Amino acid sequence: MRIYPDCIPCLLKFTLNAAKKATQDTDLLREISLESLRIILGHGFTAMPPQIAQTINRMIKVKTGINDPYRKDKRERNRLAMQMYPFLKKEIRSAPDPLRAALRVAAGGNRMDSVFLDEDIDVRAAVQKSLAENFAIDHSKELKEAIKTSSTLLFLGDNAGEIVFDKVLIEEIRGLHPQLKVIYGVKGSPIIDDATRDDAAEVGMEEVAEVIANGDDAPGTILTQCSAEMRDLFQRADVVMAKGQGNFETLEEERRGLFFLLQVKCSAIAQHIGAQIGDLVLYRRPGISQKRGGEESTSPHRG
Amino acid sequence: MRIYPDCIPCLLKFTLNAAKKATQDTDLLREISLESLRIILGHGFTAMPPQIAQTINRMIKVKTGINDPYRKDKRERNRLAMQMYPFLKKEIRSAPDPLRAALRVAAGGNRMDSVFLDEDIDVRAAVQKSLAENFAIDHSKELKEAIKTSSTLLFLGDNAGEIVFDKVLIEEIRGLHPQLKVIYGVKGSPIIDDATRDDAAEVGMEEVAEVIANGDDAPGTILTQCSAEMRDLFQRADVVMAKGQGNFETLEEERRGLFFLLQVKCSAIAQHIGAQIGDLVLYRRPGISQKRGGEESTSPHRG
Numbered sequence: 369m370r371i372y373p374d375c376i377p378c379l380l381k382f383t384l385n386a387a388k389k390a391t392q393d394t395d396l397l398r399e400i401s402l403e404s405l406r407i408i409l410g411h412g413f414t415a416m417p418p419q420i421a422q423t424i425n426r427m428i429k430v431k432t433g434i435n436d437p438y439r440k441d442k443r444e445r446n447r448l449a450m451q452m453y454p455f456l457k458k459e460i461r462s463a464p465d466p467l468r469a470a471l472r473v474a475a476g477g478n479r480m481d482s483v484f485l486d487e488d489i490d491v492r493a494a495v496q497k498s499l500a501e502n503f504a505i506d507h508s509k510e511l512k513e514a515i516k517t518s519s520t521l522l523f524l525g526d527n528a529g530e531i532v533f534d535k536v537l538i539e540e541i542r543g544l545h546p547q548l549k550v551i552y553g554v555k556g557s558p559i560i561d562d563a564t565r566d567d568a569a570e571v572g573m574e575e576v577a578e579v580i581a582n583g584d585d586a587p588g589t590i591l592t593q594c595s596a597e598m599r600d601l602f603q604r605a606d607v608v609m610a611k612g613q614g615n616f617e618t619l620e621e622e623r624r625g626l627f628f629l630l631q632v633k634c635s636a637i638a639q640h641i642g643a644q645i646g647d648l649v650l651y652r653r654p655g656i657s658q659k660r661g662g663e664e665s666t667s668p669h670r671g
Numbered sequence: 672m673r674i675y676p677d678c679i680p681c682l683l684k685f686t687l688n689a690a691k692k693a694t695q696d697t698d699l700l701r702e703i704s705l706e707s708l709r710i711i712l713g714h715g716f717t718a719m720p721p722q723i724a725q726t727i728n729r730m731i732k733v734k735t736g737i738n739d740p741y742r743k744d745k746r747e748r749n750r751l752a753m754q755m756y757p758f759l760k761k762e763i764r765s766a767p768d769p770l771r772a773a774l775r776v777a778a779g780g781n782r783m784d785s786v787f788l789d790e791d792i793d794v795r796a797a798v799q800k801s802l803a804e805n806f807a808i809d810h811s812k813e814l815k816e817a818i819k820t821s822s823t824l825l826f827l828g829d830n831a832g833e834i835v836f837d838k839v840l841i842e843e844i845r846g847l848h849p850q851l852k853v854i855y856g857v858k859g860s861p862i863i864d865d866a867t868r869d870d871a872a873e874v875g876m877e878e879v880a881e882v883i884a885n886g887d888d889a890p891g892t893i894l895t896q897c898s899a900e901m902r903d904l905f906q907r908a909d910v911v912m913a914k915g916q917g918n919f920e921t922l923e924e925e926r927r928g929l930f931f932l933l934q935v936k937c938s939a940i941a942q943h944i945g946a947q948i949g950d951l952v953l954y955r956r957p958g959i960s961q962k963r964g965g966e967e968s969t970s971p972h973r974g
Contacts, residue, residue: 373700373701373703377681377683384676402712402715405711
């Protein structure tokens, strides 16, 4: 997804927040702000928002000398989310359709980044809200069908903390399909609050999946910048599930079919995917047929 | 007040909203966004936010050909605020200290721009909240003293709609000091949702004050860009009251003493004035003594 005008103030706000995690020096923050404007201007409207965010965040790392400004926050979010683990398991196990419940919980986990930032929000209540919600775009039937006949599932994660909600989903999937090999992809190096190997280790992701780092630090998955191993996995996995807006923005134009699991958090994504801000979405993007040289379908449709 | 890094995403968001009022053409909105980035870069961190907003909004006018994209919204806000007029009068007249109540209502009116945008908010409840609130910085005693010995008061307005709340404050002041001449300053030409002569006419401001347009279209009061008449009035008025953040940002470094009446709406102003976001403030900025060549005091302090 190419950048929308609305993405610009949003990008600047989020990258300024990242810079403030790394430095309180107002002059340096001013310099970073102006450099961010130059970077956005340099990219114009041909780039995807995560590409621009990546360039800005790399610049912030260089200018502040801080490689992982969110490390402490991420650790705390993992810890808080792990405290929720028994509760999540119980809610899912007592649901009429546990896999469906796990999908909703994992999609709801995609809003945990903001939830954990706001101390007033009751996380348990937020989870129960997700459990009661329908997906605005619901391709869960297609997902269930796809998994049935698969031997490998590549799951591309998003944020720290949220990763725990993915873990319970993967456990649910593997409970139904014990032979399925699941590979969980994390970022190759720190970018904002995205999960890296450290976060996967902190929540014990290796217990349920093979964890691989993608070799890049975009807040999404820009395949051309990922390791050969990740690119290969992406093409060869029977099913790919990608979590969150950053992955949607960077992967929705890829040729292979895949599933996106996310909460819609901004007007640009809402417009692009055809849903409302706040909606939970499980969207199957069909593959683009190379034989026909055309598209099966690239436009999301409400289920 | 010079621009803070936090002002940049905010400026871009507000000017993009203004552009969207004028056009729905995505390519044009993209062009406007990039041009806005160039304008901010061009100004750097030496300008006041309203100066940059003025330049961007002038560019939007040129690119879209729409001179007053908020005209319809402003008329509607004036109409809604005038519907509140009898209620405002009743609340103020029944308060133990009507002038104090009118000051709070007028300061609370400064949040009406967002209130009127959100249909779910009960405006009467918002007014009653303002009436019950204390000023976070409260120089009302100093204001009462200053008015007592004055013959002219220059009141610099802010937004459409809000202007009605200023009108009831002016009526209250004039009720106590019938000889006081009040001049109400509006913008010389349209800028976002700021009040112009049209708005003053729509709410009958001439009934209580002499209305003058300041000759400029900054969303604040940049004296060097105002008419000679406004500059002269500003220097000669016995008391100057300036409403809202834009006027604070543009006038707080002026030499003459004046009173600012506003709601703190962002972190930059909160940091600069020494209050919290959401606070109502009646702040007396003392004059800077020319004789001593130094400052009486320019740093706001909580009352």
